[in-house]
Amino acid sequence: MKLKVLGISMLAVSLSLVGCGSEETQQPSTPVQNDTTQNDDNEIAQEPYFTIGISQLVEHPALDSVREGFIHMLEEELDVNVYFSYQNAQGDIANTQLIAQKMVSDDVDLIFTIATLATQSAKQVTQNTDIPVIFSAVTDPVYSEIVLNLDAPEANITGTMDYVDSKSHLELFKMIDPSVDTIGIIYNTGESNSEVQVAQAIEAAKDLGLTIKAVGITSVNDISQAVQSLSKDAQGLYLITDNLISTATTLVAELAKTNGLITVSASENQAEEGILLAGGVDYYNLGRQSAQMAYEILINNTPISQIPVEATKETTKYVNETVLETLNLDKTNPAFDGATFVK
Incomplete structure (x- = not known):
C-alpha cells in the first residue's frame, strides 16, 4: 500500500x-x-x-x-x-x-x-x-x-x-555585449553566502578583463540607491544567489531596465521576474x-x-524575451544558446 x-x-x-x-x-x-x-x-x-x-x-x-x-x-x-x-x-x-x-x-x-x-x-x-x-x-x-x-x-x-561558477556567468556579459567592462553586484552584508560569491566574482573577473563594483546593503530600501550608484560606471548587473535581493527581484529588474543595464542571474527563477538571463541552479x-x-x-x-x-x-538557462527586445539584443546571440525563452 x-x-x-x-x-x-x-x-x-x-x-x-x-x-x-x-x-x-x-x-x-x-x-x-x-x-x-x-x-x-x-x-x-x-x-x-x-x-x-x-x-x-x-x-x-x-x-x-x-x-x-x-x-x-x-x-x-x-x-x-x-x-x-x-x-x-x-x-x-x-x-x-x-x-x-x-x-x-x-x-x-x-x-x-x-x-x-x-x-x-x-x-x-x-x-x-x-x-x-x-x-x-x-x-x-x-x-x-x-x-x-x-x-x-x-x-x-x-x-x-x-554554488555556481561565477566566471561562466561573467563571460555571458561579454558575449552579450563585448564592450562591457564593469559589472555591478548588490548583496546583503548579513549573508555569508553572498560575501563568498562576491569574492569569487571579483577573482574571476580578473581573468576576463572585467571590473566588479560591489555595493553591500542591509535592507530592500537600499536597493534603489545601490542600482543608481552602480549604473554610473557599470554596464551590467550580476544577481548572485542572495536571499534579500531575491525577495526584491522585480524591483531590481525594473531599476536595471530603466538604467539600461544588462542583467544576468545565478538563479533560474528570476528570468520570469524581469532579469534578462537567468542561468544556474x-x-x-x-x-x-x-x-x-x-x-x-x-x-x-x-x-x-x-x-x-x-x-x-x-543547471538551467532562461531568457526573458521582453527584456531582450527592450535592450535591442539579438536573440541568436551565442549567450542565449540552449535557453528557454519566457515573457
Missing part, C-alpha cells in the same frame, strides 16, 4: 510593531495543522512514522522550489510515510533560531533547512542533540562554518550546495537531491559522515 504524507504544519509568522517607529519584528505563532488522513483505499491512514521539520529563511521562488522538490521526492518518488512541519522565518534571523528551538523541543526526526542563515541556526541549536540536519541552497558550507569537510561531514549535518532538483539524503538517514540509517555534501547536479 502506498503511504501518503499525513500533513504539513504551517507556521504563521506574526508581525508586531516595536516602539514609535516603523521597524517591525516577527514572532512565530502556534503552528496551524492542515492534516489529511485518508489513503488510496479511503481507509484511516497510519500514524506518521517520521516527522521532518522544514525551516525556510524566506519565501521566494527559488527557495520555494527547493521545498517543493524535497517534499515531492519523499512523498511521491521515495514513498516515505512523513509528517512535514513547514515553518518560514520571513527573513528574520531571530525567527530561524526560534524555529530551530521549537523543532528540537518537538523532537522531530530530522530538520531540513533552506538557505544559509536557517542552516546556521539549526546547526547551533541541535549541537547537543542527535537530530540530523539536511540543508539546501547553501552556497559555501565551509566558508559559512556549517561543515569543515565536504566529503565527510563531521557532526550531525550535511546537504546540498547551490535547478532548485527543484536540488530539493530532490536533499530528499535522497534524508532517505538515506531515516530509512537506511546511513551515518551522516558517510553522506558527502553535494553540489547541484542540474
Whole structure:
C-alpha cells in the first residue's frame, strides 16, 4: 500500500510593531495543522512514522522550489510515510533560531533547512542533540562554518550546495555585449553566502578583463540607491544567489531596465521576474537531491559522515524575451544558446 504524507504544519509568522517607529519584528505563532488522513483505499491512514521539520529563511521562488522538490521526492518518488512541519522565518534571523528551538523541543526526526542563515541556526541549536540536519541552497558550507569537510561531514549535518561558477556567468556579459567592462553586484552584508560569491566574482573577473563594483546593503530600501550608484560606471548587473535581493527581484529588474543595464542571474527563477538571463541552479532538483539524503538517514540509517555534501547536479538557462527586445539584443546571440525563452 502506498503511504501518503499525513500533513504539513504551517507556521504563521506574526508581525508586531516595536516602539514609535516603523521597524517591525516577527514572532512565530502556534503552528496551524492542515492534516489529511485518508489513503488510496479511503481507509484511516497510519500514524506518521517520521516527522521532518522544514525551516525556510524566506519565501521566494527559488527557495520555494527547493521545498517543493524535497517534499515531492519523499512523498511521491521515495514513498516515505512523513509528517512535514513547514515553518518560514520571513527573513528574520531571530525567527530561524526560534524555529530551530521549537523543532528540537518537538523532537522531530530530522530538520531540513533552506538557505544559509536557517542552516546556521539549526546547526547551533541541535549541537547537543542527535537530530540530523539536511540543508539546501547553501552556497559555501565551509566558508559559512556549517561543515569543515565536504566529503565527510563531521557532526550531525550535511546537504546540498547551490554554488555556481561565477566566471561562466561573467563571460555571458561579454558575449552579450563585448564592450562591457564593469559589472555591478548588490548583496546583503548579513549573508555569508553572498560575501563568498562576491569574492569569487571579483577573482574571476580578473581573468576576463572585467571590473566588479560591489555595493553591500542591509535592507530592500537600499536597493534603489545601490542600482543608481552602480549604473554610473557599470554596464551590467550580476544577481548572485542572495536571499534579500531575491525577495526584491522585480524591483531590481525594473531599476536595471530603466538604467539600461544588462542583467544576468545565478538563479533560474528570476528570468520570469524581469532579469534578462537567468542561468544556474535547478532548485527543484536540488530539493530532490536533499530528499535522497534524508532517505538515506531515516530509512537506511546511513551515518551522516558517510553522506558527502553535494553540489547541484542540474543547471538551467532562461531568457526573458521582453527584456531582450527592450535592450535591442539579438536573440541568436551565442549567450542565449540552449535557453528557454519566457515573457
